[in-house]
Amino acid sequence: MASPAEQTTVPGPSYDRSTLTTGIVHFGLGNFHRAHQAMFLDRLMSEGEAHEWAICGVGVMPVDERMRDALTSQNFLYTLVLKHPDGSLEPRVIGSIHEYLYAPDDPEKVLQKLADPATKIVELTVTEGGYNIDRATGEFDLSSPAIVADLATDAVPATVFGLVVEGLRRRRVAGIPPFTVMSCDNIQGNGDTARATFTAYARAKHGELADWIESQVSFPNSMVDRITPVTTDADRALVAEQYGIDDAWPVMAEPFVQWVLEDDFTLGRPPYEKVGVQVVDDVEPYELMKLRLLNASHQTLAYFGYLSGHRYAHEAATDPLMVEIVKRYMDEEATPTLAPVPGIDLDAYKAELLVRFANPAIRDTLARLAQDASDRIPKWLVPVIRWNLAHDGRVGLSAAVVASWARYAEGVDEDGAPIEVSDNLASTLVPIARTYEEDHAGFVRNEQVFGDLAQHDGFLRPYLETLATLHGDGAQAALREALAR
Numbered sequence: 001m002a003s004p005a006e007q008t009t010v011p012g013p014s015y016d017r018s019t020l021t022t023g024i025v026h027f028g029l030g031n032f033h034r035a036h037q038a039m040f041l042d043r044l045m046s047e048g049e050a051h052e053w054a055i056c057g058v059g060v061m062p063v064d065e066r067m068r069d070a071l072t073s074q075n076f077l078y079t080l081v082l083k084h085p086d087g088s089l090e091p092r093v094i095g096s097i098h099e100y101l102y103a104p105d106d107p108e109k110v111l112q113k114l115a116d117p118a119t120k121i122v123e124l125t126v127t128e129g130g131y132n133i134d135r136a137t138g139e140f141d142l143s144s145p146a147i148v149a150d151l152a153t154d155a156v157p158a159t160v161f162g163l164v165v166e167g168l169r170r171r172r173v174a175g176i177p178p179f180t181v182m183s184c185d186n187i188q189g190n191g192d193t194a195r196a197t198f199t200a201y202a203r204a205k206h207g208e209l210a211d212w213i214e215s216q217v218s219f220p221n222s223m224v225d226r227i228t229p230v231t232t233d234a235d236r237a238l239v240a241e242q243y244g245i246d247d248a249w250p251v252m253a254e255p256f257v258q259w260v261l262e263d264d265f266t267l268g269r270p271p272y273e274k275v276g277v278q279v280v281d282d283v284e285p286y287e288l289m290k291l292r293l294l295n296a297s298h299q300t301l302a303y304f305g306y307l308s309g310h311r312y313a314h315e316a317a318t319d320p321l322m323v324e325i326v327k328r329y330m331d332e333e334a335t336p337t338l339a340p341v342p343g344i345d346l347d348a349y350k351a352e353l354l355v356r357f358a359n360p361a362i363r364d365t366l367a368r369l370a371q372d373a374s375d376r377i378p379k380w381l382v383p384v385i386r387w388n389l390a391h392d393g394r395v396g397l398s399a400a401v402v403a404s405w406a407r408y409a410e411g412v413d414e415d416g417a418p419i420e421v422s423d424n425l426a427s428t429l430v431p432i433a434r435t436y437e438e439d440h441a442g443f444v445r446n447e448q449v450f451g452d453l454a455q456h457d458g459f460l461r462p463y464l465e466t467l468a469t470l471h472g473d474g475a476q477a478a479l480r481e482a483l484a485r
Helices: 031-035 037-046 064-073 107-115 145-151 160-174 190-206 209-216 233-243 284-307 320-337 346-357 366-370 373-380 382-390 396-408 426-433 457-472 475-484
Strands: 022-027 054-059 078-083 089-094 097-102 121-124 180-183 222-225 251-253 258-262 278-280
Touching: 022 037, 022 107, 022 160, 031 037, 031 078, 031 251, 037 054, 037 089, 054 064, 054 107, 064 097, 078 233, 089 233, 097 107, 107 160, 121 160, 145 160, 145 190, 160 190, 160 209, 180 190, 190 209, 222 284, 258 284, 284 320, 284 346, 284 366, 284 373, 284 382, 284 396, 284 475, 320 346, 320 382, 320 396, 320 475, 373 382, 373 396, 382 396, 382 457, 396 457, 396 475, 457 475
Parallel strands: 022 054, 022 121, 054 097, 078 251, 121 180, 258 278
Antiparallel strands: 078 089, 222 258
16 A cells, blocks of 8 residues: 555645554454544544554454455555545545454464553444344343353453453453443444443353453443445545555545544543544433434335335435435434434434435445344334334334335345345344245244334334335335325
């Protein structure tokens, strides 16, 4: 990768990267982290701050080998390009990552990094499904094969749970204060979820260590927001042609960015508030706003949009029927479930979401938005449905979205072409979805995903009506019917 000094048109690190030292270890270092947390840290470093907080990325999954190779080959630099709705581009080379460890190569090296007193924060972007929670019980799944392997006596840890807990154990034995564990995933109470899952693993592995973790380790909650699509070969070509930079894995993102962070850190933190991060005492109002408005609306676009023939988010977000259902879902069903959000005008926020969704430069695929729905819809949309059922609110549009997921999960579009259903539960959900003719409500009777939701007539009736129209007349007709209902 060409150095920033050689690329006069692209700003890059003005700070001396050779002086950086690791303060943060980040598990799950992908596009979102590089467009978000790493970008904020690069801003701080450019202002002469936080040079002792540089990032060491850690990968634990086979897919992380590609990130290891890409970043190592270019001295951990990469290009972040912000794509504005008017077509203008805003590039920057980011320099806040200065190490990357692929745990299967050398797990001991990762453990040494975690045990190092200089490491003060361990960050996570491991996706909603990465917390190993049993959908039926809501508890940490100790029967998962990877966890069973890590729990074996004298096992070399291979999961994020095994590595982080062993790092904490070593620090406790050595008398080193524990690092903070900071989740940045799209889960309500992500810090609370991290605390519960890592403590459950520790209790199963080391017993009393769990009590120490519960009392001594901070798990701040956070809300993160920036639409960041998958990198394509066209993106690599753009960076090469426009800027002369040979970047194996650049990142494209929208201009909008938000990070709301609970101020609860064991060993301090970078002064994020100096570069626009909202550091607050209570994150919950912000995270519920984002999960129920932005993330749930993405699910609305994904399935109805794909079944309507669209393939990109901006195409769906400029379809008049799609715009109307998203707007009305946010106003009539999601907003009533939200408490006031300090410093946020919800009407302005919702209007901005519609503009962000329609940004043609991002080219975010509906397939990306539709993946892992069994982890997303139960966390983002089902709570809206349950709140409204309990408060005599409206659920018709939310029920229609669930129906569109059920139709999409059949794995065949309206022209008979196959749909690749990317979901951890695909082997279960696709066969259930395909039994529609025999059991119209079979999909939502899956208690692992929906609990007892199918027993509520206020939800089931509009769900079945929409699903019938999706099968009989298609997505556009189903949208018109749901909006008129």
